[in-house]
Amino acid sequence: MRRRDLLDFAILGLLHEGPLHGYELRRRLNDALGAFRALSFGTLYPRLKALLERGWLVEDRSQAAPGKRPRITYALTDSGREHFATLAAQTDPAAWDDEGFDVRLAFFGHTERDVRLRILEGRRSRLEERLDSMRRATYESRERMDTWTTELQRYGEETTEREVRWLSELIEAEHHGTTNRPPASGPEQASSNPPSSPHDQDQ
Template identity: 60%
Template sequence: MGGAVRRRQLLEFAVLGLLHESPMHGYELRRRLNAALGAFRALSFGTLYPCLRSLLEQGLITEEEETGTGTGKRQRIVYGLTPRGQERFQSVISRVDPGSWEDDGFDVRLAFFARTETEVRLRILEGRRSRLEERLDTARQTSAKHRERLDSWTAALQRHGEESTEREVRWLNELIDAERNAPGPTAHAARAGSPDGAHPPTDPSDHGPSESKE
């Protein structure tokens, strides 16, 4: 799956997730995406509004003119989630595939963990940990192989990357332990979840947004 397609799918999922909390106008959606989701910190209206238009065309969201604005002020469009959009969000949030633990995908999924089942959270966290451990092992092998040929600055950069990955692995271990030790019927079932890429990838791309006038 191409990077552009994957990013569009992530944006659509994030928009559905934010609208699942409450209706919002385009400016607020962009602000929340920029502030809370690192994958979209540079998001422009030129990217957001085509996404909203696509979601509107699919019947996943609605748009209404905001009421109560003063005379002469430009009417803002408020977006909300339709029942079909709610179903789509719930469907996507229950999926686990390798994209769920890649860099941008993991950040977006983590942002909506409060509405994600424990078993799904665990599988994503374990998948992310496995991916980072593979990345760390590769980095250490490469560093050891070329250590004598590296200047001090490049070596320092590599150490910094390894240490950052190690810190994230420790953080993931803490989250995984907390999930496994949490009370509830799903905690035991989650322990059996497989974190590897054996889960067949699902296509969360069939959701989209619509154009809006801000």
């Protein structure tokens, strides 16, 4: 249910920016939103049909050449815009879990500031808890781990630390009202000394 609802939110969010036909909608879901990189038409079209039945979308069937299927373009209705706004205002824990956070972040341009802050702070808290757990596990098993397992653990910890720092930058900017979009650095460049992965040891 959660993944289905997340897909519905993403579809409504992309169509909030303008009408799209099914092929372009799938391409943008695949390319821009990591949670849906393996999305098939067999998954997408049933969701579009469900959204049409709820009155949140309308479709336009353009004229096609003889013998070819019509090109269908999907667009939001006023009801669909209202429903998207309702979803964008939600701040339940699903908004900052691993799958949901990336999708919610992609549509922060349509999200109120206090909601953005709640999601960012929830994500940071989730990662801080994960980091504490990772460090505990490393400490308790350090004598049993070989070099490569140790490197993998270190890489995971430093990657999580970078994302926590990046989130802190976003939260600070939101508190000061100094940004309308994420900083250019992003989570992967929040540290001037990025960790090396186990693969780097072979280079």
